[in-house]
Amino acid sequence: MEFCLAEWLKGYRAAVEAEFGARVWFMGIQGSYGRGEAGPDSDIDVVLILDKLTPDDLRAYRAVLDTLSAREQICGFIAGRAELMAWERSDSFQLCYDAVPIMGTLDELKALITADDVARAVRIGACNVYHGCAHNMLHGRSADVLRGLLKSAVFTLQAIAFARTGTYERRHAALGEHLTGDDLTLWRACARVKADLDVAHGEFEALSAQLLSWAQLHIAINK
Secondary structure, three states: OOOOHHHHHHHHHHHHHHHHHHHEEEEEEEHHHHHOOOOOOOOEEEEEEEOOOOHHHHHHHHHHHOOOOOHHHEEEEEEEHHHHHOOOHHHHHHHHHHOEEEEOOOHHHHOOOOHHHHHHHHHHHHHHHHHHHHHHHHHHOOHHHHHHHHHHHHHHHHHHHHHHHOOOOOOHHHHHHHOOHHHHHHHHHHHHHHHOOHHHHHOHHHHHHHHHHHHHHHHHHOO
């Protein structure tokens, strides 16, 4: 049977509300399903924020998830409200803008995000890509790792586009409309690798060099 996200989310919401009731502060879907870009093997990336979170709550939530279909594809983010509101905002920035609400809103948290937080998200993202790319060029030389680094770079490109335009583009396929220069060139490379996994094997050196240079640029800009 073909997977229907709307039906699945209906069952998910009913099961979660039956367990936690009024304690649910926010519920949403993010990732490829939230963007409308999911494939048959994509994770179902759900977000659940409770009034507070305890180990017993995690055990109860796991039991709820175990009753749902596509259990092996379910992942996501869960937290208590207090922890989320105090979260590192360069990290929670992406959650605020990427998560599509099912119940509740993240507007209270979104109002706390500043331009400095977004710049920090870019800097941290570029640093992580730089380190991973250099390590992979030296040691692992893995096309799979390179694909993962390019995917990570797309999330940093989202933050770059937001910092420049004030528009957060959830859809990776449309992100290029908000980019210019080296950022647009890298986005195109990421899109090619996503469309054809063999590209990362055949162009390992060139793509790795391009990715490393791009990360260097944004580390320097955001120092």
